[in-house]
Amino acid sequence: MLAVQDMTLGYGDGPTVVGAVSVVVRPGQVLAVTGPSGAGKSTLLSAMAGLLPPRAGAVAVDGQRLRDRDHAVERKVVLIPQDNGLAPILTAAENVHVALLASGVAPAQARRLTAATLDRLGLAPQADQLVDELSGGQQQRTAVARGLALSGAVVLADEVTSELDAGNRQRVLDLLHEEARRGAAVVFATHDPEVAAACEAELHLSDGAAVLRRG
């Protein structure tokens, strides 16, 4: 379970980006984080991933307060970042494979999981292409594949459908809901009201405040 307790976030000496956020995401739940551009969706997901220390409050996973990113990785908090975070000089398959090896999966199992996950994203034909040679949408799906392959206890997906056509957008949404059915707590930042409506809970950010609209 992911629990955000009365958290306030900002950068350096800058203004508060979002204040007094409290929300709980249980295993099996998908929470949409919505709000206009600049409202703080990525900032909130960064804090949930242990990347940005809160100015006040805390993030806890299964009752353990996150200290930093390493601690979050140990607690199986997976972040699929808005900018993909892929290594451009590796192939799609290598990007997934390397992440699995780094998380301690044995090489043969990592190879099988890589092929299976790329296939779920419709990327089997692109497996051996360099990321640099993939389209924006293919890169976005590769980042989703890498995130899903890691089987997180918490999966944080930051605008991961922004470059996808309708069919692939639905595919990614279905896969994120499948992650929840597997037992993950899923958080999905999105601009898209239709995508948010497909999630059972929605946290809306605006003018520095967070309001739970559903859930």
Ligand SMILES: Nc1ncnc2c1ncn2[C@@H]1O[C@H](COP(=O)(O)OP(=O)(O)OP(=O)(O)O)[C@@H](O)[C@H]1O
């Ligand atoms: N590294 C940073 N240093 C300083 N300020 C930042 C940093 N990253 C984001 N911000 C500021 O924090 C605020 C929230 O940005 P954030 O990226 O979280 O919004 P967002 O809701 O994810 O926007 P978008 O939908 O456009 O991705 C913005 O005012 C932005 O300028």
